[in-house]
Amino acid sequence: MINSSLQIAGITNPTILDYFNTINQEEFIETANLFNENGVLYAPFESPLEGKQAIASYLEKEAKDMKLEPKQGISENLADNLELIKVTGKVHTSLFSVNVRWEFTINSSQQLEAVKIKLLASPQELLKLNVKAN
Numbered sequence: 001m002i003n004s005s006l007q008i009a010g011i012t013n014p015t016i017l018d019y020f021n022t023i024n025q026e027e028f029i030e031t032a033n034l035f036n037e038n039g040v041l042y043a044p045f046e047s048p049l050e051g052k053q054a055i056a057s058y059l060e061k062e063a064k065d066m067k068l069e070p071k072q073g074i075s076e077n078l079a080d081n082l083e084l085i086k087v088t089g090k091v092h093t094s095l096f097s098v099n100v101r102w103e104f105t106i107n108s109s110q111q112l113e114a115v116k117i118k119l120l121a122s123p124q125e126l127l128k129l130n131v132k133a134n
Helices: 014-024 028-032 052-062 123-133
Strands: 035-042 067-077 083-092 097-106 112-119
Touching: 014 028, 014 067, 014 097, 014 112, 028 052, 035 052
Parallel strands: 035 112
Antiparallel strands: 067 083, 083 097, 097 112
């Protein structure tokens, strides 16, 4: 577990805190290790990434120099001993900042089953992001 003073209103789950801390510290293998063996990352504009190696490789390529700023979250229990945790906040890069919602599905062993990352931006804002990134 990574030590940090990161606080997210409404969220105390250590796996979620570790997710944000490891990405912000660019410890992408540690981030991937939070997932179970068949864990899936649903990143914007990408096909689903399944498995720890695919997730670590993607993060190494795409998440360098990103700073995640989670603000608040809620959790709810699902069937099959799963928990859904939704966190809203911002992602900052050198080119842009964008509002984001992360949806984490966690199993009873506190491993990530899936993480869905949703950009909370209008189509016009998304077009501006695409122009800046190219």
